[in-house]
Amino acid sequence: MNEGPPELVVANATVVNSFGRQQAHIVVRGGRIEQLQDADLPVPTAQRTIDAAGRLVIPGGVDGHCHVAQVTGRFSTLDDYAVTSTAALWGGTTTIIDFGIPADASETPLAAARKKKELARISRCDYALHGSVIEWDETVPGQLEELAVEGIRSVKMYTTNRGTTMANSDTILKVMRDMVRLDGLTYIHAEHDAIIHDCTEQHARGGTIGIEHLPETRPELAEEASVKEVLAMAEYVGAPVYFVHQSTPGAVDLVAEARRRGQDAFSETCPHYLALDDTVYRGSFPEWYACCPPMRSPQTVAALRARFAAGAIHTVASDHSCYDLAQKRERTDDVRAMPHGLPGVETRMPVTFTTLMEHPGARVEDFVEVFSAGPARINAVPGKGIVAEGYDADLVLFDPEEQRTVDGRALHMGTDFSPFEGKALRGWPAVVVSAGRVVVSDGSFRDPGPVGRFIHRGGFREHSTPSAATLLARA
Known part of the structure; x- marks a missing residue:
């Protein structure tokens, strides 16, 4: 007693x-x-x-998609778990979920996740992890089993970024099948690599490869083609699948159609895809908005917001990546060479709330679902998401x-800008x-x-x- x-x-x-x-x-x-x-x-x-x-x-908010102390090629984000967890708390998020992504071919999925788990010991808020697989080999099933035993029950794979984080279709299918066996969830960054690669190379040959041309190098079709293909693989093996940072209404509609067929499929979007459009790349500071997928046209954003207000999007996550402007400005002349990702763990709550509540009939209850309850439930995070x-x-x-x-200067994310400045x-x-x-x-x-x-x-x-x-x- x-x-x-x-x-x-x-x-x-x-x-x-x-x-x-x-x-x-x-x-x-x-x-x-x-x-x-x-x-x-x-x-x-x-x-x-x-x-x-x-x-x-x-x-308290549950942010299911954060990148903390992330190394991507020669760029490293400027934060650590002390910084990002503090910023999360300032923003009303009390649980973050990061990714153990192998830095290169020599690092295994299990080693990458355990490294992040060790780095997270200085976190000020509660945290969980997603695993990540880049290339299948005979050791992967055993590693996925060990991750599941350790409480890491989801795996992220990229359908683009060839030569770095991309997983091919064979790997995605095999991992999905194992995640079904382990009662886990497959996370997917969905952009069709062949389309992205060809489009980017055409722009490079034409000299239109600077940051102001980012939306043209990564068309909406590439995202939707990839979502359609991954949904087919998930249906084939019966795997639950979660699509990160969906930026188009077409991608959301594909997931909604799959759910009507009985699939366990989920749409995540990010605050920047709801609040910003591709006119930002024609402004004074286009480098502030370097992310993949890029911001979309005003018409696409309006349609995405309509899907959001109608409840077709299941979670809103920050996709937090803490680069600073010096890193962003090193290669604004070539989107292939600059770091992509935006700081956002601290502003997820107000951007999401403001965007949703602008729609007639929107309820705070709906905000709680995408900010906290949905991420906790879908990601199987016990004890979270409900008062x-x-x-x-x-x-x-x-x-x-x-x-x-x-x-942006008054925020706490360890960088020197916010895409939502002003x-x-x-x-x-x-x-x-x-x-x-x-x-x-x-x-x-x-x-x-x-x-x-x-x-x-x-x-x-x-x-x-x-x-x-x-x-x-x-x-």
């Missing part, structure tokens, strides 16, 4: 989960939610009480009407609680030290069944 008052009570809270909302006092003990008391009852005594009146309380008794005390308090303007956004966290610790409050950060826990993820099908807490809350 617990003795003494709980460590924390968040009083008078309007708790918003993906499945509904309620008024409650949230009682936190030992890093978990001990009780949700009816808000009509007196506020329980606690070591610390936060009055949430006038604010919404949602589950309910027995779940981790990962909480975000915010005023949905408060607006702030993005100042944008007025709503949905900034005011108070962030991570594992029961108040880490963000009143515009300040209380560094908890390297307390982040590695989250041992469950099986995909095992975890996709709604939990008792979810069913109870929906009743």
Whole structure:
């Protein structure tokens, strides 16, 4: 029996989960939610009480797609886990999922994942990992088994980037089959390599290969052709498949059609594909927006946003990659030679919230689904994504009407720019609680030290069944 008052009570809270909302006092003990008391009852005594009146309380964000301390060719991102996890907490994200991607052919998938796991020991928030396979050999099944035992139950593969991270179709099919055996999830970066390679080389021959031409070198067709091909392979072996950073409505529609046929397929997009379009490459700082896929036309973005508002997109992840402007500007003359990726773990919450809530009829519950609940459920992350008794005390308090303007220099991601510079956004966290610790409050950060826990993820099908807490809350 617990003795003494709980460590924390968040009083008078309007708790918003993906499945509904309620008024409650949230009682936190030992890093978990001990009780949700009816808000009509007196506020329980606690070591610390936060009055949430006038604010919404949602589950801490789960960012299923981050790249931390990533090495890509001769470029290395400038962050480490201390920096990125701190920025995540500032942005209302309490769990990040990184990738163990082999640096070259000499590094095995298992070694790459274990290296990241070791680097993550300084994380300030909880974290999990995806594995990655580039080339199949007879050792891969055993490595995937070891990763699953260690709680790494997903594997990312790239259908492009020949000579570096690309996996061929044979490798993708074999890994998918093994992930079915291990009740895991296959992550796919989908861009058709032959189309990308040919298009890029044609632009290089024509002298139109600078950053301002990035969208032309990676057409929408390349993304959709790859999604269609991968869905066919996933259907063939019965594998659940998750597509990262989808940037076109056509790609999202292909996944939706597959789901109607009974496939387990999921669409992820990123804040920059919802909030920015390809006119940024004609502006003063096109290098700020070097990422793959690139930003799309205003018409495509409008259609993607419509799919987002309709619920066809399952998660929004940052695809956080922390390069700085000096790295970006080394080779703006050639998109093949410059680093691609944007900082975004800290701004995922306000960009996503603002974009979604601009649509008539949009609900905060829908935001919670793509920001927290969906990523936790699809990625089989236990204890996350729901404000309910027995779940981790990962909480975000915010005023949905408060607006702030993005100042890249005031952010905490370890770089010197934000692709959302100057944008007025709503949905900034005011108070962030991570594992029961108040880490963000009143515009300040209380560094908890390297307390982040590695989250041992469950099986995909095992975890996709709604939990008792979810069913109870929906009743």
